[in-house]
Amino acid sequence: MKLMKDEIETRRTFAIISHPDAGKTTLTEKLLLFGGAIREAGTVKGRKNSKHAMSDWMEIEKQRGISVTSSVLEFQYDGYHVNILDTPGHEDFSEDTYRTLTAADSATMLIDAAKGVEAQTKKLFKVCKMRGIPIFTFMNKLDRQGRDPFELMEELENLLGIRSYPVGWPIGMGQSFKAVYDRHHKKLELYNPDNPKDIDIISLSGPDDPKLDEVINDEGLVAQFREELELLDVAGDDFDVDLIARGELTPIFFGSAISSFGVQTFLQHFLSLSPAPTVRESTIGPIDPKTREAFSGFIFKVQANMNAKHRDRVAFLRITSGRFKRGMSVKHVRTNKPLKLSQPTQFLAQNRSIVEEACAGDIIGLFDPGTFRIGDTLVEGEAFEFDEMPHFSPEHFAAITVKEALKHKSYEKGLQQLTEEGAIQLFRTYNKYVEQQIVGVVGVLQFEVLEHRLKGEYNVDIQLERQPFSFARWIDGPSKALATLKEKQRNLVTDREGRLVALFENEFQMRTAQDKYPELTFYENSFYKKSII
Structure with missing residues (x-):
């Protein structure tokens, strides 16, 4: 039996972050293929006539062709035990992604080489940056015409504030895409457009090896490649393991997930460079998996x-x-x-x-x-708690009612379970005479998912009536001030823990209430104090 420390060293738990349509689900499935976890990948497009993506298990995901909930996928590869946290790319489900990132030790940032850094990638990168975890970049869709690799690197630095080190470097792009050169192992991975899965890997003595001219057979492309590589060596960042570990330098890989090109090379480098399980902060201090024996x-x-x-x-x-x-x-x-x-x-x-x-x-x-x-x-043993989960104020609200009164029990069960999942936040109007339930979500597409899941999983039809609110603020303070607020403030609700929440249509309304009740504190989320049960 392996020692605990040895077992931990083989663990790699990471999340894949990207903007929608960058190819995240495709990359996930190709990693599973190389790990032997599945025999064939589903396709994300043309779903009516094809297998569904392995990581998209929910019925609405199969119909819409998007990931709306995080999947956990686990496989073995070359002595490593790999856990992939495949997260939703769509911004309407970003809260699920943020929470999932707390369980990851590193992240793979997938970027469409034609589009560069997009809005959702930027948001998710910030969460990774706040946690200080290593970030590995895969520039995808090199078999299509994309942006200049130097331009993509510059965008990483300007938009995300992170330096980069290309582990590989492409020769050509789109119709002229020929290969990717591995700078560490001095190997050339040749791209075959007629059969992308047929990958030849050729060892070279370096970029000046005459073999390169023979196999590429394009004098202009080879000359350009050598110039670019020389520029990287002179002006580019040095490879620095410590900077990578702190999330300050991202290794870049190039390839095409849909054709499997560059994926296995990325996986091998990633497993050698990414961290084993790391220290976690708690109420009793750091919890180090390598020294703490208790579960x-x-x-x-x-x-x-x-x-x-x-x-x-x-x-x-x-x-x-x-x-x-x-x-x-x-x-x-x-x-x-x-x-x-x-x-x-x-x-x-x-x-x-x-x-x-x-x-x-x-x-x-x-x-x-x-x-x-x-x-x-x-x-096990001494009780403590880990740092709180990220939690976000809803930005869209709707009054919710069940269409058939006889299904009220199933309706309440469904709402309770979906609230506990974190898929929605449920509020009740602060009125002892007329009680109304209000659903709050981060993204409007979550309303569609809510309706779909209540119907499909609980056989309940609902009516949603959109509300004009944009902000929710949890309120706490002296009892007297709270009593005054309850008497005079409109649009008060309680969350599932009975905590008082005010809903506002705009920032002006919210600022006015804060000025009117200076003794009270208006919190952006419900974690200003923990519930004691």
Whole structure:
């Protein structure tokens, strides 16, 4: 049996971040192919006549051709145990992505070489940057005409504030795309447009090797490549492992995920450069997986109805220290109760298998009868909690009602479960005579998902009536000031914990209320104080 430290060193847990349509789901599936986890990849486009993407398991994802929830995918490759956190690219589901990034030790930033850094990539990069995790860049779609590689590198620095080091460098692009040169291993990966999966790798003594002229057979392209490489060597950033580890320098790889070109090379470099499970901050100080033997972990995602036949709910746990064993007893810190973990699973999207043991860095699923919430900490021994999960104020609101009164029980169950997943935030109007439920979401497409899932998973039809609000602020302060607010302020609601929240149509209304009640504090999220149960 491997020592714990040795096992941890083989773990790689990372997220893939990108703007929609950059090819993220395709890249994920190609990594799974190289890991032997699947035999063929689904395609994202033309879905009516093809397999659905392996990581898109929810019915609405198959219909719309987008990822709307994070998937966990696990496979083995070359002695490494790899956990991919495949996140939604669409900005309307960014909150799920932000939470998922807390479970990752590094990130792969996928960029469309024709479009460069796009809006959603920029947002997600900022979250990674705040956490200080290593970021690896894959410039995708080199087989299509794209932007100049130097221009793409400059954009990384200007828009994202990160320096870059190209591990590989392309020869040509689009119709003239010929190969990618591996600067570290001095190898040439040749692109065959007629059969992209047929990849020849040729060892060279360096960029001046005459073999390069023979295999490329394009004097102009080879001359341009040598000039560019010389410029990189003279003016480019040096390769620095420490800067990469701190997230200050991103290694760049070039390729085409749809044709599998450059993906395996990227995977091999990534596994050697990316970190094993890292230290996590907690209420008792840093938790180091390499020195702490006691088990600990946190819930970063709750997902209902992954298996439509069983209507079950799964809580995703990131193990942060120690060894997990099936059937072990731990402390659920929020409730201060012991808990037996008897049905742990590991994932390949919606497919799952029972796991007997796991260690720091691994992601496991726990059967959830309604016990877990996002951010919960599970520990052996001394109780503590990890840093709070990112949580965002909703920006779109709708009053929600059930169309058939006889289905009210199923409706309430569905709302409760989707709220606990973090897919929506549910509020009730602060009025003892007329109670209305209001749903708050970060992106408007979440309303469509809510309607679709309540119908498909709970057989409930709903009516949504959009509300004019744009801001929600949680309010706390002296009792007297709160009492005055409750009497005079319009559009007050309570969240699922009974905390007071004010809804505002615009920033002017919000500032006016803050000026009117200076003794009260208006918080952007619900984590200004933790619920004690």
